[in-house]
């Protein structure tokens with residue numbers, strides 16, 4: 001009894017730490033105005049990148065300038081991949097080449113790349129034709145692949161990451177990313193799926209996609225959620241004609257420093 005009381009007191013006294021997500025891109029796959037949905041999470045030894053869209057080096061430079069945070073490709077230690085659509089992974093070729101050349105020059109290891117098994121299985125099928133150097137190189141020359149098992153919190157940098165499969169056109173997942181008692185939920189691309197949202201709802205902040213398509217989540221569906229839940233949600237993956245007036249859910253902006261939990 002004594003021990004259990006002490007444990008409870010210790011839990012209450014632990015300070016709740018916050019962390020930051022710097023938003024790189026907020027656009028849908030067909031956006032002419034924005035980078036693809038992505039962010040970086042700073043940690044002690046560098047950056048965790050969430051998805052890796054087209055023009056990733058420009059997206060990093062743009063967000064660095066806007067946020068005032070030192071973010072660039074050489075500081076990426078880990079990459080979390082949600083799925084293999086181009087607006088989420090087309091930048092992997094660029095990061096892969098840049099860090100492979102850096103490794104040859106003795107400038108550090110290649111990044112760890114984390115994803116769920118159904119995505120990992122097809123990753124080199126997608127990258128190999130552009131990166132295998134006539135069959136002489138493998139995925140491991142560019143990225144240190146780690147599979148995130150479903151339902152098991154997994155260490156990524158100094159975060160604990162859980163994955164849940166999402167319903168989309170191809171295999172993909174969402175993530176709950178936690179550190180120091182704070183959690184960021186990241187939906188990944190998904191059709192409107194109340195079970196996925198329930199799973200994300202334990203997070204302090206939920207970054208949820210929206211687009212007007214049956215394989216994405218129309219804003220009307222998110223508008224139907226309870227007000228307390230809507231308050232936690234921030235939007236990404238918006239089409240260029242997205243009308244903010246149709247919702248009270250606040251869109252993310254590129255270069256924004258998102259605090260988890262909000263300050």
Ligand SMILES: [Zn+2]
Nearest residue numbers: 083085168189
């Ligand atoms: Zn997609």
